[in-house]
Every structure is written in structure tokens, then in C-alpha cells.
Ligand code: SF4
Ligand SMILES: [Zn+2]
């Protein structure tokens with residue numbers, strides 16, 4: 001049987017679930033005073049996911065910490081909100097990845113095999129400046145990497161031999177994050193009975209309120225005051241929302257979004273943080289790219305986002321509105337709408 | 352009756368005769384009951400689709416009765432192969448690589464291929480241009496012919512692909528099936544169960560891998576400061592690309608060298624000056640050492656060209672398709688009358704498609720040929736023909752009829 005310590009670290013494991021069955025916890029008893037810290041922590045997990053995009057901290061008592069996970073999953077699924085399901089799944093997956101990073105190769109492979117049926121071998125190889133710790137079958141590799149856009153994840157740029165892709169420890173763990181995210185999304189999209197004790201419903205209400213506050217401002221809080229979120233053109237709003245909801249952006253969308261934010265005066269470092277916290281991009285690489293676009297590096301010219309026509313040909317001109325018909329560039333859309341908003345406080349309501 | 356180029360009723364009869372005698376050779380695909388079958392009849396009608404068979408004898412009976420010009424089956428496995436596309440219930444699909452000389456530049460195409468503009472009737476030899484040079488029309492008909500040079504090129508591509516699939520992807524031979532298409536190329540099937548569930552995105556990654564697309568040299572170790580040994584023995588594309596570069600530099604095509612040199616202006620001495628040093632670095636490593644002699648840009652371009660030599664030319668779009676119909680092995684190709692024929696991986700090297708795949712033996716048939724370049728079947732050469740009667744062995748006559756280049760009679 002899995003230890004309580006392990007179950008608290010990786011509460012999504014099948015073994016952990018069987019531990020739960022073993023404990024025979026009854027919904028009726030949930031409101032018992034003893035369970036209060038568990039419920040608190042369960043609620044906190046979800047709130048952390050909404051606010052910070054990652055689940056952190058935790059209770060000292062391993063068993064209680066573990067038990068807060070199924071509570072959190074239950075709360076999320078009770079909201080029936082796909083946005084929250086995604087955001088929560090990502091936040092838990094990032095937490096898991098951080099923990100997995102400090103495990104040894106054997107344990108990582110064990111979880112990958114046992115939980116996700118990966119064909120993975122622990123095999124250390126040093127090639128040039130890289131230490132590879134694993135070999136993963138290409139089918140498992142492709143299933144989990146195909147949503148990544150960076151060149152280094154493309155199969156062509158990997159070392160592939162006899163059916164196996166060489167992976168560093170960090171890469172293996174990054175791919176595991178995808179599996180964990182998928183698994184948790186499945187768990188929390190299961191429908192549960194919504195007829196729950198008052199205690200639970202109260203918590204659900206708090207989560208929904210936090211969610212509503214954040215949904216409109218999940219980005220706003222990350223923006224400096226001079227940036228007017230309500231003046232974003234539809235295309236930018238779309239990629240911004242996708243990003244903050246933990247969704248994936250294409251290369252061109254990322255470029256467009258970062259160059260747009262830079263051009264309306266957002267600090268490069270804040271943009272880096274926005275990308276890293278929302279979607280768990282590699283921080284160093286993201287900083288490099290953003291600084292490049294901002295002209296701090298490389299050619300020393302600041303890039304501007306593509307014009308509307310180019311946006312259209314790339315298929316990323318999303319839901320254009322009436323103002324779109326009058327402008328040819330997302331930045332001019334922003335300038336016009338921003339000055340409108342500054343002039344009449346009423347217009348703000350319309351957005 | 353209008354001129355009956357192709358004499359389809361004659362062809363249909365011959366195909367039926369062939370299948371009556373040899374339909375048992377038609378191997379049904381793996382898990383045949385989950386596949387959709389498609390048939391293209393001789394009468395020019397539409398494809399008979401959404402059919403399925405639960406056992407070989409059913410399939411054989413159908414083929415003997417209809418004697419179709421082309422027989423296909425789905426690379427996909429469906430829950431309901433007879434249902435229409437939306438409700439078939441896709442379970443998975445084999446991966447089938449399409450290697451077709453139609454997509455390759457071979458020097459012989461000027462001699463045997465021809466095009467015609469549907470709008471103004473202009474004609475020319477070789478591949479069809481994008482637009483008609485005379486009227487600018489974009490609907491051009493292309494006529495391509497089977498030829499030894501083209502087929503050799505296609506075979507070479509098939510061998511490179513097999514090499515990559517075996518060495519890099521580790522696909523066991525038992526799951527690799529090579530088929531001559533009966534026309535201008537080869538199909539390579541991966542039937543391994545673990546391939547079946549891959550979606551199109553994943554398949555695209557595999558196609559990009561075998562075609563060498565999207566390679567970034569810095570990710571192959573060609574970046575400053577990297578230590579290590581010679582990349583020539585590297586695994587996967589590292590070794591393959593480095594070997595490609597080595598061969599390329601050892602005997603470079605002059606055109607490219609000139610281009611690269613000009614592209615870099617005066618900053619760089621010609622590559623040929625430092626060629627020996629570069630080859631030495633490739634042989635001893637580390638790969639980053641090359642950057643002393645070549646800028647990143649030049650190296651990138653050189654590599655791209657070199658890699659093209661090592662990559663397999665497969666048709667990306669067709670290969671990614673997870674719903675497509677592919678020619679059933681050991682059936683006749685209605686465009687040539689040749690057998691779409693399985694070839695063993697080991698036997699591919701010595702395989703002569705234009706002899707082994709001949710289905711029809713014997714007989715002299717009097718035909719009238721409107722136009723055909725010289726072609727070979729078995730040990731014999733025929734043609735070229737232009738508006739003339741000829742008496743040819745059955746296989747050659749059927750070949751021309753299938754090309755719609757001739758009709759029965761004088
Ligand atoms: S028209 Fe321009 S500004 Fe408007 S949505 Fe499209 S790309 Fe964005
Ligand atoms: Zn024309």
C-alpha cells in the first residue's frame with residue numbers, strides 16, 4: 001500500500017485512490033468538525049488554482065493533505081465550469097511536476113509506467129552538453145508532446161533511436177505534467193451529485209465568486225494600470241484569454257500577443273511572468289524571446305504585431321467587431337478604443 | 352460510337368479473366384471486417400464505397416463478379432465500415448507512406464510526360480506548369496508514364512524511408528509491408544498495433560521526421576561551445592545529417608557552393624578553401640567546431656540541401672490522412688494492368704517492378720496507338736508510337752489500353 005506521504009504528494013495516483021477506498025469516508029461525515037481542515041484545504045487548492053495558476057503549500061498532516069485533493073476535485077466538478085476545470089487541472093499538474101523534479105529517475109519511471117503505461121527506460125547517456133536520463137517510446141512521446149510548439153520538442157529535433165526518444169529528466173517530467181493535467185481534467189469533469197451539505201455549498205459559492213471576479217480580471221491584475229484591458233481588439237483578447245486559461249498558443253499568436261503588450265507599454269518582465277505563470281513556458285527561453293521582440297536583444301528593433309490582413313491569413317483574427325472594419329492594425333484598434341474609454345467613463349460599461 | 356480509347360469492355364473482360372484464375376492471391380488486409388472497401392469500375396462510374404466484407408471468400412466473389420479497374424481498402428479500422436463517414440466510428444489506422452515519382456524531379460520526365468491545357472488546348476512535354484504558358488489557364492491535364500529511371504528513384508526513396516523506420520523508429524520487419532503500386536511508386540505500410548491510435552498531428556511529426564523537415568541544426572549539436580566527439584556516428588538525424596553534410600562537402604555540387612559563397616559576400620572565404628578543415632571537424636568533432644568556418648546561415652542552407660539527399664520523399668498530405676483508401680495489394684492497377692505487388696524488405700533492392708508485376712501472359716493483340724513514349728515491360732522495349740497500328744503481346748497492349756493511349760483494332 002502506498003504511504004500517506006506519497007499519497008499526499010501525488011494524490012491522483014491509482015494507488016492513492018485505493019487508499020481512499022480503504023479509509024471508507026462517508027459524505028455524510030464530511031461536515032464533521034474533524035474534517036474541517038481538509039475541507040478548508042480542498043477549497044484552498046481550487047482558490048490557489050484560480051488566483052495563481054498553481055497549487056502550492058499544503059498541510060503538515062499527510063493524510064489530511066491527501067484527502068483535500070478529492071474534495072477539491074469534487075468542488076471543481078460541481079461548478080461545471082470548463083474554464084475552471086482546465087485551470088485547476090493545469091495548476092495541479094504544475095504542482096505535481098515540481099514535486100516530480102526532485103524525485104530520482106527510478107521513481108519517475110515507476111509513475112510513468114504504472115500510472116500512464118509509458119514505455120520508458122531509465123538510461124543515462126551524455127551527449128555533448130546534455131545529460132539524458134530516459135528513453136521513451138516515440139508513440140508515448142508524440143501523444144504528449146504534440147501540443148508543444150517549441151522546435152526542441154519536434155520529433156525531427158530529438159534523438160530517436162530504435163523506437164525510443166532520448167529525454168532529459170526535466171523533459172520527461174514536463175511530459176508527465178501533460179498526462180497529469182489530462183488525468184485531472186478527466187477526474188474533475190465527472191459529474192457529481194450537486195445535492196451536498198450546506199458546508200460544502202457555502203464553499204462552492206465562495207469558489208464561484210472568486211472565479212467570477214478573476215475571470216474578467218485574471219489578466220487585469222497582471223497588467224499595469226496604464227494598460228487598458230478593455231481596449232484590446234478581439235484577436236488579442238482571444239489569445240490573452242486562451243493563455244490565462246492555460247490554453248496553448250501558436251507561435252504566431254505568442255509573437256502577436258507579446259509584441260502587442262510590449263507596444264502598449266507593458267514591462268517585458270511582466271510579460272515574461274504572464275507567460276510563465278499562465279502556461280508554464282520555460283522561463284529562460286521566454287525571457288529571451290520577449291527581450292528579443294522588445295529590441296533589448298538581437299537586432300535592437302522593437303517588433304510590432306502583424307497587421308490585420310496578416311492576422312487574417314494566419315487565421316488568428318478572431319471575432320472581429322465593428323471597429324475592426326475601420327482599422328488595419330490591432331494597435332490602431334487599441335489606440336482608438338483606449339481614447340474612447342478615457343474620454344467617456346460610460347463606454348467602459350459597454351465592454 | 353466515339354473513339355473508344357482504352358476499349359474498356361475489353362479491359363474489363365481481361366481483368367475478370369485474370370481474377371477468375373487468380374483471385375485467391377488477393378490477400379485481404381489485417382482485420383478485414385473493420386475496413387472499408389472501395390471499387391472503381393471500368394465504366395467510368397463513381398467509386399463504390401462504404402462496403403465491407405467479413406471473410407476473404409466474400410471479397411473474392413465480389414471482385415470476380417465486378418472485375419473493377421481499381422480496388423482499395425481503408426488504412427483505417429472502423430466500428431461500422433459500411434456506415435457513412437460521420438458514423439463509421441474510427442478506431443485507428445495503419446500508417447501508409449506514399450512514395451510516388453509524380454512528386455519527384457527526374458530528368459526523364461521531359462521525355463515521357465506530357466501536359467495539355469483544358470482551356471486552350473496547348474500542349475507540352477514534361478511536368479505540367481502551374482499555369483498554361485499560352486492562356487494562363489490553371490486546369491492542365493498531366494500524362495505521366497512508368498519508366499525505369501523514375502521507378503529506380505522511387506525505390507531509392509523507399510529504401511531510405513525503410514532505413515529510417517527500422518533504425519530510428521525501431522519498427523520490426525514483421526510490421527513493415529512494402530508494395531509496388533502497379534504504377535509509379537511504392538506504398539510502405541506500418542501495421543504495428545501501437546501506431547494505429549496516432550492522430551494526424553502525431554503522424555505529421557513522423558512525416559516531418561522522415562522528410563527531414565523543420566530541422567534546427569543548433570538542436571543537433573551545431574551550436575557554439577558544445578563539446579563532444581564526431582557527430583558522424585551520432586544517433587538518429589545527428590548522424591544522418593552529419594553524414595549527409597560530409598558527403599555533400601566531399602563532393603559538392605558547384606552550383607550550391609557558388610550560391611552560398613555569394614550569399615555570404617566577402618566576409619567569408621569560399622567554403623572550398625576551408626573544406627578540408629570542415630571535413631576534419633566532422634570526422635573528429637565536436638560539431639560546434641564547424642561554426643569557425645561557416646556562419647550559421649550558410650551551415651543551415653548547406654545542411655538543408657544535404658539533408659534532402661538523406662531524407663525520404665514521401666507525400667506529406669496523403670501520408671497524414673487517417674481516412675484514406677489505399678490500393679489493395681495483389682490486385683490489378685487499372686492505370687497499367689500491372690499487379691500492385693508486395694515486395695519483401697530484403698528483396699526490394701533487386702526487385703524489378705516492370706518484370707515481376709506483369710499479370711497478363713501471351714497473346715498478340717492488334718491495337719491502334721495514338722501516342723506513347725518508349726516503354727519497357729519484362730525484357731522487351733516497345734514504342735515510341737504515334738498514330739499507328741501495332742501488334743503487341745497482351746501485357747503491353749493492356750498497358751497502353753489502360754493508359755488510354757490505344758484502342759483495340761486497326
Ligand atoms: S480586424 Fe484586426 S484588430 Fe480586429 S480582430 Fe481582426 S486582427 Fe484584430
Ligand atoms: Zn491554355
Ligand SMILES: [Zn+2]
Nearest residue numbers: 459498500501
Ligand atoms: Zn522517368
